[in-house]
Amino acid sequence: MKSSEVTRAEGYHVPVLCGESVEALVTNPEGIYIDCTFGGGGHSRRILERLSPEGHLFGLDRDPDAAEACEIDDPRFTFVRTNFRHLRHFMDFYGIEQVDGILADLGLSSHHLDDEERGFSFRFEGPLDMRMNSRGGRTAAELIASLEQEELGKLLANYGELKGSYRIATLLKAASEQGRLSTIGELLSAVAPVVPERDKQSLAKLFQALRIAVNDEIGALHQLLSDGCQLLAPGGRFVVITYHSLEDRPVKHFFRTGNVEGHRETDAFGAPITPLKPLQSKPILPSEEEVARNPRARSAKLRIATKL
Ligand SMILES: C[S@@+](CC[C@H](N)C(=O)[O-])C[C@H]1O[C@@H](n2cnc3c(N)ncnc32)[C@H](O)[C@@H]1O
The missing domain is CATH 1.10.150.170 (Putative methyltransferase TM0872, insert domain)
Structure with a gap:
């Protein structure tokens, strides 16, 4: 990667918990992966570094600005401008039945917060808009x-x-x-x-x-959890970074129980029925050093689950 590309991507958004999330996500360098929230492509670039020439990455984002800023020119990469709630539809379109890992780094990018015209921040005067798309x-x-x-x-x-x-x-x-x-x-x-x-x-x-x-963010997240779980191959990884409790709670529940309410269902022998297994009981948090370098990481929580 050229240093000018790093500057451009990081000007758009500095990726949060990048090393930790990508390390957990990529278990098979020849596998198929989805970055549901491409943004400035920080996570996607790191994933591509870990893939062999046989691997493939789909990068999704609903924001046309992310599509325009995306400069990854790599036969192993496909950008899809869509809401991740339509994940299944697009994977059907590309003929993908199962994937090895799904990453979602939820919420806004720094680009959203820094662009006065988007209306996401009370720091600037601008239209009362707030649409990601x-x-x-x-x-x-x-x-x-x-x-x-x-x-x-x-x-x-x-x-x-x-x-x-x-x-x-x-x-x-x-x-x-x-x-x-x-x-x-x-x-x-x-x-x-x-x-x-x-x-x-x-x-x-x-x-x-x-x-x-x-942006119906919670509705889209619920759909992603359910459709993403079905798309994951056994042993595949679901990796989600959240920034507030309204996002973190459904992810925590879904990873533990297979539903966003957190209802535990059991089979006739009392064993829990759940499609996923969380890899940690507590979320992974950014280091003090990362928060000092990138204050927007301060509320991030990383949760990882594997498909059973
Ligand atoms: C926190 S940023 C991701 C940053 C990215 N990981 C990086 O390294 O630059 C979240 C991105 O996800 C996108 N996004 C949020 N909700 C989405 C959804 N439901 N479908 C598709 N993209 C979404 C936003 O437009 C934004 O660009």
Whole structure:
């Protein structure tokens, strides 16, 4: 890899827990792997380093910017611009019945947070958008306009675990109905009576809740866990990096029990029926050194399971 490529990829996103996740993922250099969240391609490049000429990697991302920035020119690599909830459909299309490993590094890339036009960050003025796929779906402003106040309050409480969610929903609906809710600045003014601009923690929760809803992140994750598990060959690895408890909980449950609720099912002899086995009981966390180098790694948790 040329050093200019490293700079470009890392400018897009610095990969988190890269060595640990890829080492756990690739058990067969000749195997077929899927990186469900290509982003700037940091993990994908590391996976390709571990594959032999017979191996193959599919890199997926729903964001057209990731597709445009992808510069990997390698016959062992295929980029697919799609939501990972359609994983099975695309693997059918490529004639792939089983894979040796699936990686998902969930959430936003640094590119999303640093691009003022995408509306993911309260650090910048910009449109109230927050779509990972900027070519389709409802923006955050459109979502707020379309929801009933009660639904919006529930969404903020569930996805942001925000105090005063229902009051915030009232303020957002009022601003939206008066045509004053199409930019980040307008959102900040609307919620200021409950979440003042200095309260960065609550603002982060509010933005998290809205972007999870806009992108149906939890719905897509549930689908990925179930379809990915079916696609994995016995002995194959499922490797997921999460950044908050709403993502981590379903992954932890699914790896232990085969369902996102964490219900333990047993056979007639009382033995647990589960398609996966977690490799560790506790998640792997980034080292202090990694967090110092890349503060966006601070909330990351890595979970690894193997298909039985
Ligand atoms: C944390 S970044 C991944 C960074 C990547 N591992 C790297 O090394 O650069 C998450 C990426 O996943 C993408 N993404 C999130 N949810 C997705 C989904 N449901 N389907 C496809 N891509 C998704 C985002 O667009 C973003 O580019």
